[in-house]
Amino acid sequence: MSQYIIRRLLQMIPTLIGISIIVFAISQLVPGDYITATQNPNLTAERIAQLRALYGLDLPPVQQYFVWAKNMLVGDLGQSLQHQMPVTEVINTYVWNSFIIAFFSFIFSWIIAAFVGVFSAQFQYSFFDKVVTLLVFLLMSLPSFFIGLLAIKYFALDMKLLPTGGMTTAGLNATGWAYIKDVGLHMFMPVVVMTTLSVGGLTRYFRTGMLEVIRQDYIRTARAKGLKERTVIFKHAFRNALLPAITLLGFELPGLFGGAMILERVFNWPGIGQIYLASLNLRDYPLMLGFTMFLAVLTLLGNLISDVLYGVADPRIRLK
Amino acid sequence: MKKRLSLMLVTLLAFGSILAACGGEETASTDNTPSTETTTPDTSGEAAEETGEAGTDSESAIGLTEAEDVTTGNETALARTDSAIIGTVAPQGIFNPLFHQTSYDFYVDYLIFPSLTKVKTDGTYENDLADDIKISDDNKTYTFHIRDDANYSDGTPVKASDYLFTMKLYMDASYDGQSDPLSWNVVGADEYNKGTATDISGVKVIDDKTVEVTVSDYDAMTQVNLGGIAPLSEAYYGANYKQGEIASVKEFNTKPMGAGPYKLTKYAAGQEVDFEANENYYDGAPKIPKLIYKVTTDTTNLAMLQNGESDLDNITVTEDNVEELKAAGFLDVNILKNNGYGYVAMNNKNPMFADVKVRQALTYGLNRAEVVEAAYGPYAEVINIPQSDVSWAYTSDNIDPYDYDIEKAKSLLDEAGWVEGSDGIREKDGKKFEVNFSATADNPVVDALIPIMTQNYEELGVKLVVETLDFNAIMEKKDRGDYDMFFAAWGLTPDPDSTVYITDGAQNNSGYSNPKVDELYKKGKKELDIEKRKAIYAEAYQLINADAPEILMYQRTNMLGINGRLDGWDISPYKDFPLSLHQVEIAQ
Numbered sequence: 076m077s078q079y080i081i082r083r084l085l086q087m088i089p090t091l092i093g094i095s096i097i098v099f100a101i102s103q104l105v106p107g108d109y110i111t112a113t114q115n116p117n118l119t120a121e122r123i124a125q126l127r128a129l130y131g132l133d134l135p136p137v138q139q140y141f142v143w144a145k146n147m148l149v150g151d152l153g154q155s156l157q158h159q160m161p162v163t164e165v166i167n168t169y170v171w172n173s174f175i176i177a178f179f180s181f182i183f184s185w186i187i188a189a190f191v192g193v194f195s196a197q198f199q200y201s202f203f204d205k206v207v208t209l210l211v212f213l214l215m216s217l218p219s220f221f222i223g224l225l226a227i228k229y230f231a232l233d234m235k236l237l238p239t240g241g242m243t244t245a246g247l248n249a250t251g252w253a254y255i256k257d258v259g260l261h262m263f264m265p266v267v268v269m270t271t272l273s274v275g276g277l278t279r280y281f282r283t284g285m286l287e288v289i290r291q292d293y294i295r296t297a298r299a300k301g302l303k304e305r306t307v308i309f310k311h312a313f314r315n316a317l318l319p320a321i322t323l324l325g326f327e328l329p330g331l332f333g334g335a336m337i338l339e340r341v342f343n344w345p346g347i348g349q350i351y352l353a354s355l356n357l358r359d360y361p362l363m364l365g366f367t368m369f370l371a372v373l374t375l376l377g378n379l380i381s382d383v384l385y386g387v388a389d390p391r392i393r394l395k
Numbered sequence: 396m397k398k399r400l401s402l403m404l405v406t407l408l409a410f411g412s413i414l415a416a417c418g419g420e421e422t423a424s425t426d427n428t429p430s431t432e433t434t435t436p437d438t439s440g441e442a443a444e445e446t447g448e449a450g451t452d453s454e455s456a457i458g459l460t461e462a463e464d465v466t467t468g469n470e471t472a473l474a475r476t477d478s479a480i481i482g483t484v485a486p487q488g489i490f491n492p493l494f495h496q497t498s499y500d501f502y503v504d505y506l507i508f509p510s511l512t513k514v515k516t517d518g519t520y521e522n523d524l525a526d527d528i529k530i531s532d533d534n535k536t537y538t539f540h541i542r543d544d545a546n547y548s549d550g551t552p553v554k555a556s557d558y559l560f561t562m563k564l565y566m567d568a569s570y571d572g573q574s575d576p577l578s579w580n581v582v583g584a585d586e587y588n589k590g591t592a593t594d595i596s597g598v599k600v601i602d603d604k605t606v607e608v609t610v611s612d613y614d615a616m617t618q619v620n621l622g623g624i625a626p627l628s629e630a631y632y633g634a635n636y637k638q639g640e641i642a643s644v645k646e647f648n649t650k651p652m653g654a655g656p657y658k659l660t661k662y663a664a665g666q667e668v669d670f671e672a673n674e675n676y677y678d679g680a681p682k683i684p685k686l687i688y689k690v691t692t693d694t695t696n697l698a699m700l701q702n703g704e705s706d707l708d709n710i711t712v713t714e715d716n717v718e719e720l721k722a723a724g725f726l727d728v729n730i731l732k733n734n735g736y737g738y739v740a741m742n743n744k745n746p747m748f749a750d751v752k753v754r755q756a757l758t759y760g761l762n763r764a765e766v767v768e769a770a771y772g773p774y775a776e777v778i779n780i781p782q783s784d785v786s787w788a789y790t791s792d793n794i795d796p797y798d799y800d801i802e803k804a805k806s807l808l809d810e811a812g813w814v815e816g817s818d819g820i821r822e823k824d825g826k827k828f829e830v831n832f833s834a835t836a837d838n839p840v841v842d843a844l845i846p847i848m849t850q851n852y853e854e855l856g857v858k859l860v861v862e863t864l865d866f867n868a869i870m871e872k873k874d875r876g877d878y879d880m881f882f883a884a885w886g887l888t889p890d891p892d893s894t895v896y897i898t899d900g901a902q903n904n905s906g907y908s909n910p911k912v913d914e915l916y917k918k919g920k921k922e923l924d925i926e927k928r929k930a931i932y933a934e935a936y937q938l939i940n941a942d943a944p945e946i947l948m949y950q951r952t953n954m955l956g957i958n959g960r961l962d963g964w965d966i967s968p969y970k971d972f973p974l975s976l977h978q979v980e981i982a983q
Contacts, residue, residue: 107867113496114870115573116886119894120901122575129571157496159489159645168488168664224694232698239699245480245667245689343692345485345665358867 080383087375094371095144102360103136109156112358130156143364152365157357162365166347172242173334173346176262180269181327188274192281193316196289197308207278215275219268223341226264237264240343265342269335280323284316291315318389325381329373456773457952460721460728462959465982469725471703472958476981478685479961481972482699482708485665485690490651491644492625493564494572498971503668503688504625505973507548508653511539511558512622513974516967518786518889519925520619524553524654524677528622534613534923537621541604547628548658548673555606559598560629562608563587566595569641579620580610590639614920615928616892628652656681656977666690682963682980697956700726706958707972712774712951720956727957732785732950732968736778737840737884739946744876744906747828752811754943758797760804760855761848767949769843775951780936781885781895783950785968787925788891790933794940804855813856821856829858831879833869840948841882873904882948889969891932892920896939907944 152162195204334348354362486499511525527540545553565576582597635643657670670686813821821828894900898908915935965975
């Protein structure tokens, strides 16, 4: 097993090099740089040349790539032009804010999807199944900014139950439990909306997985033995139905850290998604490239983890 | 049976969601009805009068509307007796006047870092941290005396050596901020920049509070540039600074310390910035003990002002928003002219636009008033010179207003040799008059401009071909000179000096060149007497107005909603609200 993991990790190296070349090439092909994007009306031509030299934008692209790649090897993703601080620091400042809402909505959507998926599979074509299917498609088709704004209007502005946005109450300076409670109140709406949006698709996966398993011979055997329906479903069927979901689990890893661009804007959540979007618009290439590479590493790791977990969970699969 | 039931459910639910959507829209549209009702009954015959009326309305639409009754419905805000909450777009956490880039970081820095001089409401400057400025007869030596009672928030005095230290940071080879310090012509700056000298010979510390700066060449901007420096404490910022390595100074970006009215107590990236009054402030401790900048979004900032969650915010200027703010009753609504203008650039180097008559015809032939009305309603005005009408350099003497006049435009094009071809499109030397317009997506002005322009120019015999591009792509085309027309906007500084219209100027987007204008701009920059400068810039603007190098469109407005419980503001388009925050008090 450990041999397998080491081999996979080594395989990641050429993949990452490939990704870095492609990402960098795309950034070079996109028109404009930080100076054209910010359009500062007070810059003279001389100062523009000086700044390009200071930012390293005056070097030929190939050389720029090697400077960037070399710095990355020692863990230096460069300086964000927009934030005037190291990219790693920018990511560290904002990514955890995104992580907490992504994490909670991940937990909730998986729990809800698992139960709902199993029940609607167990009672396929029942009234419950149909309502669920309908709801699932309804939720999947809702645009996030729309229900986000709707939620703010009803729950924050009209009913005044929840804060309108942000992560903490301005000027509260709470610590300990009071702080956790404050953040909890603020994250309620974004987490609910995010969960609502992702639970739909997941439910379908669980339902399909369960439907496949439930028709297997060993389930019939278990029922024939006279086992309780609950035991049959949760002990025999559910575990096997979970197997395909492990693959999905791996893909969730970059999602946990990637930030939600639209929802973060709607709820004014200080997450990395907004920052990433701004770095694209302002051509803050060090930040944009740095974060893209960060996500690439997470995606590859997520793949590896799901493969390993699959091997652990399913004895039929042997990793070599 | 089962099937029918589920079908019913589907229709019911679908119907339900449609109803819900209608409900949402209805609440929004009720606010609209009064305004649409007044415009719909008008028939086409009265349309001209309509726009005329809108023009006179706009005079009153801009300016300050005071709150009527501060107490009613304002309980949440009134409960904050020792603090004020200011809504803002997220600053980027660069709280250092050398490096900040966005206005939102400026908002923070204004409160922490006072400079030697500060801008007044009319765009000229007055003393702030300096109480005496002496200028030698040759205008090359500037002696600043820093106020004796000026101390940093840590209690140490602001010293002349701090000014020298700050100057060194600006001149450092690794300085990558947005200022252009080498253009200030300070004697010895180049040597320091190149590392051949360890001191700037042109900056002399005379005593603890007096510093003398010598420049090799002066212009109207010299005093503004030198006085605009906010001294940073050398003891605080300079601990690890070495010539050529400015990175250690940036580490203090989120932990600023200055001599201003407030000191920063907490910065939560993307969320809020908290301040406490600086008891040591030389103009007396500010009247609001605690200040919070809270990050808001344009979807909720209006609602937060209405229910008292914030005391001040920038709100997008639309008729609906203005109505809503005024309806609250306890809010001051301050609509200010924006320091900037929008324009349609024409490629003057393209033979098609090289003829001044063609450029004039395209300006006469476009109904700019209609475009501006469509994009901003009464909250923007058509402009004819590239200067804000609140600037001291503004003039309307001998300025052609280029009122929409299709006949004049047609005859100008005829004179220029562009005659109508068989298909209604003008031609000259076998070339069709076809203009390529590079448009950015999702811009309210472009959305209003394109249909009107297409129609107006079609009548003129000019075919407009529109392509939608990313802003950066348009800028790249501009740099290559490979474009016909695009829409963009410029920001204006308080001083009229600019490089937009001088030959090969760094900001000259349209390739315009007029030696007379170049000369006037040069003269205006060199002249120090404001009355003489007024005359010089007036002449330059008259020339630009006649040459029509680009189609000048509009000057728009910005709107501040301020809770009426806060009094004592001194705000103008040039003087941002943070500059008077230290004198604002909470009405009891």
